[in-house]
Amino acid sequence: MKEPMPKHAFVSSTLLALACLAACGDGSPPSPLGPGRHSVYMTAADGTRLAADVWLPAHVDAPVPTLLRLTRYWRATEYLGDGAAADREEQLADLYVSQGLAVVAVDARGTGASFGASTGPWNADERADGAAVLDWIVDQPWSNGQVVGLGVSYEGNTTALLAASGHPAVKAVVTRFYDHDPFAQLAFPGGIANIGFMAGWSAFTAALDRNDACALALFEGRTCAERQAEIAGPRPVDPDDLDAALAEHADNLDLAAALAGVTFKDDLLAAGGESFDDIAPYRGETARAAVPTLLTASWMDGGTAAGALDAWASEDGPMRVEIGAYSHGGIFDSDPLRDPLPAADPAIETQYVQALQFLAEQLAGAPAPARELRYVTLGEGTWRTTTTWPPASVTPRLLALDAGGALHDGEAEPGEDTLVVDAAATTGRDNRWLAALQGTPVRYPDRAAAAGLLSWTTAPLDADTRVTGTPVVRLQLRASVADAAVFVYLEDVDDGGVTRYVTEGQLRLLHRATGDAGPGRERVSGRSYRRADARDYAPGELVDLVVPLLPTSARIAAGHRIRLSLAGADEGTFAPITPDGATLTVLRGPTGSTLELPVDAAP
Incomplete structure (x- = not known):
């Protein structure tokens, strides 16, 4: 350390x-x-x-x-x-x-x-x-x-x-x-x-x-x-x-x-x-x-x-x-x-x-x-x-989560996708949270075959795409249990299928309420994490979740694809909230779940 x-x-x-x-x-x-x-x-x-x-x-x-x-x-x-x-x-x-x-x-x-x-x-x-x-x-x-x-x-x-x-x-x-x-x-x-x-x-x-x-x-x-x-x-x-x-x-x-x-x-x-x-x-x-x-x-x-x-x-x-x-x-x-x-x-x-x-x-x-x-x-x-954040050249690009694991501009067809939670899903021992304990570089393995993920992927990109700012995932979601943890990952898939981690966000349903958390803190969601703002969850309840990912600036190269993945656990790093075998169901459609990417148009 x-x-x-x-x-x-x-x-x-x-x-x-x-x-x-x-x-x-x-x-x-x-x-x-x-x-x-x-x-x-x-x-x-x-x-x-x-x-x-x-x-x-x-x-x-x-x-x-x-x-x-x-x-x-x-x-x-x-x-x-x-x-x-x-x-x-x-x-x-x-x-x-x-x-x-x-x-x-x-x-x-x-x-x-x-x-x-x-x-x-x-x-x-x-x-x-x-x-x-x-x-x-x-x-x-x-x-x-x-x-x-x-x-x-x-x-x-x-x-x-x-x-x-x-x-x-x-x-x-x-x-x-x-x-x-x-x-x-x-x-x-x-x-x-x-x-x-x-x-x-x-x-x-x-x-x-x-x-x-x-x-x-x-x-x-x-x-x-x-x-x-x-x-x-x-x-x-x-x-x-x-x-x-x-x-x-x-x-x-x-x-x-x-x-x-x-x-x-x-x-x-x-x-x-x-x-x-x-x-x-x-x-x-x-x-x-x-x-x-x-x-x-x-x-x-x-x-x-x-x-x-x-x-x-x-x-x-x-x-x-x-x-x-x-x-x-x-x-x-x-x-x-x-x-x-x-x-x-x-x-x-x-x-x-x-x-x-x-x-x-x-x-x-x-x-x-x-x-x-x-x-x-x-x-x-x-x-x-x-001198401004995000830079003035950044504009939001909205991608819809659609059937067949597609991720694209425009609206999605109505439907739903369900993840059966694998409590053993993990990002490894050298991730951004644990590497500091060991004094080692942050390293993620190829996530192409990572267990416990539900994913949506774009078509190959026509041009380099620079994501600069805070990506935001908005999910219409139902869980089969009284509380759950949702983990969301933004990933880069190259033309050979190798899938690299870019950034992530997570949210416990208990803390899903949004409000005024004070200037600068949890700027996107306004989430306070204080006791007065806790919200109990009833199994099967449909809720709108706002999950801001950790900020980044990353270039996704032309020909690569952008993947968004959902998990219910990160074993070895985060406390197990969602039981093994529980389900998380994501709704799609014209007003359904989306990924908002802050895309930088500057050269």
Whole structure:
């Protein structure tokens, strides 16, 4: 779940010059800590001691800006023997320090070498601790009072929350592959529990929090003895305190157990605790809007692209959004419509150079960035830039689901198609939701013979067709059971019949009601996933379902066909809602089921 570190050779001299401009201060005396790395305890408002590492640059005679990382994955690792050569946290900090920045990395309470207990991801105490850390940094003699954030995944959310805090020290942030709406775009897409990812992530983080070397070795594909010979655990501030800190972690929320009791976005994770509504970064949109932001996501990484576009739609501040074809973290190429590249394009090192340049420019007093959205098109690798989403050149194309598995322009003949649900239907273990757990590229097998699908397919396309935006499936549907999950896939069928995944959407019937979910979030359906908006379902009831697919930009080549597939399960990823053998019946006809494609006419 962590990325390989960028190499110093990729850092440009121009970036170093910009960062040095940003480091100019008021001539205050340098920190008594001196250059290099220091492990210290900070004290939160309630007295909890938080473990931090501070790296200070050498040969700096004036206060400097600070790059802040707030993490729950250990701010630093205590290596044994030759393991120190692989200290990736130190490699990354050295890169930042080489740019004239101080670096502060903090273990969230209840994690790493910090004391206290965690009541859940991005909880209220953790958010308050972020503000306390900012105050601490500003008070240090080596600080010029300017703080920037750069975070990936969980740390992307903590970075977004820093920007949303309204703290005057925060000058710019880079959020990479974060979860703008952790309920709808990670834990419960379409209201269906993403048990494959969440159970694995919960077990992994629980093992980290108790420093369980043998459990962590299983996640890393090593033996317990191998891991114990290399890693002692989280880097301590004082070795005599580490066991006491780990003992307090025993009171951390059992997230897997808590999620088993969650159905709605406003359900509390624990009695007296918080809901997904409370922990989402968008809760501070107004404050965050003033902070220049570079936001990186991927069409193929969970719901990160949907989250990036939601942030774009709901926040008016200076923002650059970049959506690639990356795996989680930006390491691997994951374009399903091209032969896989060995690494992401652009490479991870280049991505970090661009991120640091963005931060350095803002610290140096450059004008706030213009609102701009850059995105790659799957199947061609071309990057485009727009200031509106979807681009002005996009128009909707409506395709009808018709008899014989046809998908075409115009109206369909009246009729119906029935899927007998196969509870073993699956998209595999390397899909967009699970690859992040393994740190692997997103890969889908040929879906031509995938089990448990009901499909509709177009004739071969006369010309290349670029789909850019949010495809929307509208189904007139009956289910034979009192609740069901509907999974819809957009696919590319080449002239040899090979069928490639493009994007997907899902919806639990309980959450089918639409309404005003707030600006930017679930923009197409207006779905809230809150308890008050739940709708019971009676078996056999005919309902109109609106299923927005995850956004994409993808070129379907001339001669290829577009396929829409329906399933009732994704075994191994999503919780089983629809019983094996239940039926989902789709009605066709002039006012029947349709696929709306956002087609881009630009060259």
